[in-house]
Amino acid sequence: MKVAVLGTGGGARAHIAKLVELGHEVHVGTRDPQATLARTEPDMMGTPPFKQFLADHPGIELHTFGDAAAASDGLVINGIDGHNAVAALSAIADRLAGKTLIDYAVPYIYNPDIERPWPTPWGVNPILDPCDSDSLGEQIQRALPRTKVVKAFVTQEQATVVDPQAIGGGDHTMFVAGEDDDTKQQVTDLLKEYGWTDVLDLGSLIAARAMEMYAHMHGAIGIALGFGTHFGIKVVR
Amino acid sequence: MKVAVLGTGGGARAHIAKLVELGHEVHVGTRDPQATLARTEPDMMGTPPFKQFLADHPGIELHTFGDAAAASDGLVINGIDGHNAVAALSAIADRLAGKTLIDYAVPYIYNPDIERPWPTPWGVNPILDPCDSDSLGEQIQRALPRTKVVKAFVTQEQATVVDPQAIGGGDHTMFVAGEDDDTKQQVTDLLKEYGWTDVLDLGSLIAARAMEMYAHMHGAIGIALGFGTHFGIKVVR
Numbered sequence: 400m401k402v403a404v405l406g407t408g409g410g411a412r413a414h415i416a417k418l419v420e421l422g423h424e425v426h427v428g429t430r431d432p433q434a435t436l437a438r439t440e441p442d443m444m445g446t447p448p449f450k451q452f453l454a455d456h457p458g459i460e461l462h463t464f465g466d467a468a469a470a471s472d473g474l475v476i477n478g479i480d481g482h483n484a485v486a487a488l489s490a491i492a493d494r495l496a497g498k499t500l501i502d503y504a505v506p507y508i509y510n511p512d513i514e515r516p517w518p519t520p521w522g523v524n525p526i527l528d529p530c531d532s533d534s535l536g537e538q539i540q541r542a543l544p545r546t547k548v549v550k551a552f553v554t555q556e557q558a559t560v561v562d563p564q565a566i567g568g569g570d571h572t573m574f575v576a577g578e579d580d581d582t583k584q585q586v587t588d589l590l591k592e593y594g595w596t597d598v599l600d601l602g603s604l605i606a607a608r609a610m611e612m613y614a615h616m617h618g619a620i621g622i623a624l625g626f627g628t629h630f631g632i633k634v635v636r
Numbered sequence: 637m638k639v640a641v642l643g644t645g646g647g648a649r650a651h652i653a654k655l656v657e658l659g660h661e662v663h664v665g666t667r668d669p670q671a672t673l674a675r676t677e678p679d680m681m682g683t684p685p686f687k688q689f690l691a692d693h694p695g696i697e698l699h700t701f702g703d704a705a706a707a708s709d710g711l712v713i714n715g716i717d718g719h720n721a722v723a724a725l726s727a728i729a730d731r732l733a734g735k736t737l738i739d740y741a742v743p744y745i746y747n748p749d750i751e752r753p754w755p756t757p758w759g760v761n762p763i764l765d766p767c768d769s770d771s772l773g774e775q776i777q778r779a780l781p782r783t784k785v786v787k788a789f790v791t792q793e794q795a796t797v798v799d800p801q802a803i804g805g806g807d808h809t810m811f812v813a814g815e816d817d818d819t820k821q822q823v824t825d826l827l828k829e830y831g832w833t834d835v836l837d838l839g840s841l842i843a844a845r846a847m848e849m850y851a852h853m854h855g856a857i858g859i860a861l862g863f864g865t866h867f868g869i870k871v872v873r
Contacts (some may be wrong), residue, residue, distance in 0.1 A: 400718055443760060452737065492786055501807035517669055526768050527768055530767060530768050531763050531767050531768070531849075531852075566872055566873065567872035567873065571870075571872045574754055576856075582839055589825060597787055597860075600859065600860060601641055601856045601857070601860050602856070602859065602860060606856045609853040609855070609856040610852070610853065610856075612768075612849040612852055612853070613849070613850060613853045615768075615846035616846040616847065616849065616850045616853070618845045618846070619813075619838045619839070619846040619847075620836065620871055621836060621839070622838075622839065623836055623838050623839060624836075624871075624873055628873060629873070630872060630873040631871075631872040631873075632870070632871060632872070632873055633808075633869070633870040633872050634857055634861075634867055634868075634870070635718075635803055635804035635807065635808045635867060635868040635870050635871060636803065636804065636865060636866070636867040636868075
């Protein structure tokens with residue numbers, strides 16, 4: 400397949416590297432390709448410059464967001480951070496028309512001055528906006544009526560999403576939600592390529608609310624197990 | 637132990653029956669014992685009258701909320717619905733002083749006129765209030781500074797909480813959160829009596845936000861599996 404990945408952060412890179420490894424043609428989108436390639440320092444998350452990642456993963460095409468989306472033959476993975484996703488995707492709505500967009504963003508708000516962060520023992524935890532009465536997945540779908548949005552990947556670290564076998568022999572559960580069964584099957588097929596054996600369809604995109612709100616539970620479990628411990632969630636039935 | 641269970645609904649009854657089966661002395665609290673005993677019709681959830689439940693489970697004492705709490709020798713299980721919990725518990729703060737209170741309520745708001753319910757395919761889903769920036773567990777703890785509150789049980793149906801072995805051989809995960817390690821151990825000991833083998837301490841009571849917000853994920857998974865399917869969540873690591 401020709402797959403587009405929008406974003407060059409750590410999560411996006413996990414998908415890019417895995418898709419290349421699986422033999423797919425990967426088109427990476429960034430806001431400003433020249434600026435992305437000009438960076439020589441790690442970003443604030445400690446992620447090395449993307450130019451170095453490209454050198455380590457030959458054969459990847461770097462484009463603008465719009466050109467990357469247009470180069471996809473059906474599947475686009477949104478790795479743009481939650482705060483900027485709706486604006487960035489709306490700006491390329493024409494290029495995304497007719498495609499399937501997988502959204503895994505959590506709409507975290509990190510500004511402690513204007514928001515109501517959790518005063519956690521380990522520092523300030525972000526809150527979610529939207530939350531409960533709406534979701535980022537639904538906002539993106541409303542902004543892109545000609546694109547079929549599937550919420551997925553959001554309940555795991557992206558390193559685990561592309562390598563589920565690394566945890567507990569791979570017997571844990573991935574969730575998908577969206578309005579269209581065919582595109583959810585398309586995403587499920589990709590997940591099977593990634594190594595997932597248990598993919599649970601949570602129904603329509605309204606379940607994106609539940610999936611995004613699960614982010615705090617994911618964080619709490621991760622902290623309880625100890626930073627750096629990888630884990631999955633298995634729906635036992 | 638002498639355990640108090642506050643509430644006479646389906647969730648409370650699961651705990652009452654299990655505690656009696658385990659040989660504990662159970663003191664049940666209700667707002668108005670005479671009114672509870674006078675009921676002869678099932679409630680709006682279809683739960684049979686409590687008088688019938690008492691006839692089927694001899695040896696249970698029915699009291700007011702305050703008298704039941706006072707009769708406990710340490711452990712109180714709060715089965716009062718989320719909407720009424722803070723007011724009802726505040727009114728008996730003196731009787732709860734020095735005890736451990738296990739709270740499993742979800743602060744659902746069901747009023748579709750004044751709130752923002754989810755227009756789900758299966759009807760109206762409640763929203764949470766408080767949500768994200770506070771939790772019911774923390775509200776109860778603030779209202780009861782002389783009581784040690786532990787949030788637990790909330791991520792499962794109560795029928796599963798008292799019978800974890802019924803699902804997947806019992807290999808799934810229960811979560812606890814609270815400010816005090818000794819009371820979390822007390823609750824963990826009770827969970828082990830119930831049959832739990834994997835109890836994960838999520839740290840301070842701020843994790844009650846994550847646990848309550850997980851309620852929508854629990855609902856979405858339940859709907860995806862089909863109404864009446866029981867399930868558990870295993871943290872695979």
